[in-house]
């Protein structure tokens with residue numbers, strides 16, 4: 001009996017196929033698959049089996065950790081994308097496991113390294129054999145920003161109607177200009193009409209560097225004004241949407257930093273000691289809070305100050321949007337199902353492009 005070795009997709013092979021339409025579609029698919037008992041009238045319903053992820057500390061250093069993130073996403077469909085015409089319309093299932101490390105001091109190394117490194121293992125769900133190993137660092141970066149884009153579309157723009165995400169200009173604040181801050185800025189400029197982008201980072205030079213890089217990428221015609229701010233307060237004061245992605249153990253944004261009496265949406269992405277340390281409890285007390293997945297929240301948001309309003313996927317399915325003046329928070333933890341669906345979409349696109357050539 002011969003066993004085929006798994007295919008290896010390196011970072012370059014994956015990066016070529018990461019586009020916002022492909023990643024957003026796969027992330028939306030995963031977010032809705034984790035919602036239990038939705039749309040019971042539909043015969044073919046997607047679903048996810050997503051056990052709790054494990055955290056293995058690297059020795060006694062709390063800032064160095066390995067996460068294992070397994071998922072089975074069953075009976076789902078990915079939308080057509082320019083990258084892949086293969087197997088569209090078919091219901092499919094994916095068995096995958098992401099291995100990801102978070103070593104928060106890596107950017108201080110000489111030379112600096114990213115904090116997060118990942119690989120996704122894709123299995124043949126008929127035989128259980130390992131079919132592919134995919135470099136998953138960029139995939140993690142993109143899918144995390146994509147979850148914030150999807151959250152912003154449904155929790156912020158949709159309060160103002162279905163055209164708002166295409167037509168309404170917004171001011172965006174980025175708090176934390178590391179890898180996640182950078183991809184969030186790029187994602188928001190690519191997916192929405194960003195009038196003003198306020199950047200704040202603990203080390204100002206990093207925010208300045210990011211502003212210059214983004215300005216080059218967007219070009220002079222872009223219509224987005226980029227501003228480097230001295231404090232999180234300055235960055236957030238006129239922001240409609242805030243993306244915060246740091247390792248801070250202390251709150252960096254407080255209720256007094258937000259626009260008053262107007263709607264604000266916050267994507268809370270980072271994790272200090274716990275997932276919710278970078279946002280002040282006084283914000284949570286006045287906000288409607290949404291998570292990617294209840295089961296993850298139960299395991300990882302112990303001591304969270306307020307009840308959770310809903311899973312984001314349920315809002316996608318049911319359209320129960322916040323009110324215009326609400327403060328909403330998407331408490332992003334990251335889900336294995338997102339990694340599974342994005343890895344599958346990238347895998348299909350790679351195979352489809354090889355078939356075409």
Ligand SMILES: NC(=O)C1=CN([C@@H]2O[C@H](COP(=O)(O)OP(=O)(O)OC[C@H]3O[C@@H](n4cnc5c(N)ncnc54)[C@H](O)[C@@H]3O)[C@@H](O)[C@H]2O)C=CC1
Nearest residue numbers: 115176177178179180202245246247248270271332333334
């Ligand atoms: N929700 C999700 O799905 C994901 C969450 N993350 C989390 O996002 C956060 C950022 O990740 P990366 O951008 O990859 O890391 P990074 O190391 O590239 O950037 C971290 C940023 O946080 C800032 N920072 C660190 N400690 C701080 C403090 N005490 N006060 C103020 N700023 C501080 C740094 O200046 C830097 O800008 C991490 O907490 C990471 O665990 C990462 C991937 C997925």
Ligand SMILES: O=C([O-])C1=[NH+]CCC1
Nearest residue numbers: 100102140333334335
């Ligand atoms: O979901 C994810 O991949 C991660 N969340 C925090 C660190 C990595």
